[in-house]
Amino acid sequence: MSTTTDTEVRADLRGLVDRVCADFPDAYWRELDDQLAYPEKFVDALTSTGVLGALVPEEFGGLGLEVGDASVIVEQINRNGGNAAAVHAQLYTMSSVLRHGSDEQRKRYLPKIASGELRLQAFGITEPIAGTDTTKIRTFARRDGDSYILNGQKIWTSRLQHSELMLVLARTTPLEQVARKSHGLSLFLLDLREIEGITVRPIRTMVNHETNEVFYDDVRVPASALVGEEGQGFRYVLDSMNPERILVAAECIGDGRWFVERSSRYATERVVFDRPIGQNQGVQFPIARAHIHVEAADLMRWRAAELFDAGKECGAEANMAKLLAADASWEAANAALQTHGGFGMASEYDIERKFREARLFQIAPISTNLILAHIGQHVLNMPRSF
Incomplete structure (x- = not known):
């Protein structure tokens, strides 16, 4: 469809x-x-x-x-x-x-x-201590002549082992020396083929997703690796977040439709007590409700995309699209697992694999709580929660 x-x-x-x-x-x-x-x-x-x-x-x-x-x-x-x-x-x-x-x-x-000759799939932002409070990152880039010397640690840097290029956000001015905590952060484009001093430690997770802890030890990068102006990196990162939210929302929509289709088919074909299980409202209605929510979330996905492509402000819509789509896909995942019963837990039906993948979108690339905080503060004008 x-x-x-x-x-x-x-x-x-x-x-x-x-x-x-x-x-x-x-x-x-x-x-x-x-x-x-x-x-x-x-x-x-x-x-x-x-x-x-x-x-x-x-x-x-x-x-x-x-x-x-x-x-x-x-x-x-x-x-x-x-x-x-x-x-x-x-x-x-x-x-x-x-x-x-x-x-x-x-x-x-x-x-x-x-x-595709060069893959830019890695973005080093999150750190173990700072977490989602990006302005508190400690990775520091010190200017040294025609270079910067980069030291620090990142976590959840995905696809690094399959990228030739990587973007890294680092402090170039200490936090205590800036007027606003979002200032003094700079963005660097690293050519991983040309630099030394990076140590990669893979992190095993509940889904098959390559992500890593990364250590930067006196990594010398040319000054030409700086993206834009020094100290403006946080703003540049924010610029890239709206398309990320929109694309991830679309992935959730794809998952949601996959779950609904698999559930509907199985509920129609699976016969227990001499009748298709989908004939039972307890099975049919959760699938129907999940379908409704997936399709409704899709409308917000397209609203956000249309605003972005028109060059209009879409931060709220992009965040709402991501939250609604993540929730809808997770609802559809639960309906699919319940519909398949024990077979939903069996790897050969693929439900459990996609179930695990769908759960990730509740916390990444931005948690649902952060989205709610954004809407509460910036759309509804309530006091800042954190």
Whole structure:
């Protein structure tokens, strides 16, 4: 099913992703999950189509499409039972470079990011102590002639082992020396092929998702790695968060529709006590309610995308889209597991794998509590909660 917001381009994108995903069925993702392996073949196949350069302007070799178009790509991956988390950062992480990078950075890196020759999938922001309070990060970049010396520690840096480039947020002015705590943070584009001093420690999680703890020990990076102006990195990071929220919401919509379709089919085919279990309202109604909530969340996804693509403020809408879609997909996941009963716990049905993946979106890339705090303070004008 496609939505009424689909254009010809979006319909073509859906068809293209469907064709790629047809070569990577449930068994492929199931085996990767067993091995905790990265979907290298899938990523290569998708990269070869050029769609991961969707948001890179045509002048730099990309497709020059809009966020709404790109959201269809990740939605359809998850709609087919895959996991777009392996590739979604390649779509939006480069936006900081596109919007705030130097001409030299854009010319040097964007064409290769668009083609997939270089992968920019890693973003080092979160730290063990600071957590979601980004302004309290301790990683520090000290200017030393034509270089910066980077020292610190990051956590939850995803896809680093499968990236040639990485963005890192670091303090360049001590917190006690800035007028506002969001000042004095700078963004750096690191070419991982050219630097030394980074130690990567993989973190095993309940889902098959490559993420890492990263240590920076006297990492010397050229001053040309600085994105935009020194001290303005926090603002640049915020700029990239709205498209991230919108794309992740689309992934949740894809998951939600996958769960609803699997549940509906199973409830229709599974016969117990001489009748399809879907004939029982206790089974049918939770699936129907989940479907309603997924479709309603999808409307907010498209509202946020339309605002962003029109160049309008969309922070509230992007956050609401992410929260609604994450909640809807999680509701659909629970309905699917309950519908399948014991078989929902069996790996061969793939429900338990997708169930674990859907749970992640309640806490990442932004927790539901932080979204509620944002809406409470910035939309409803209530006192700041934290």
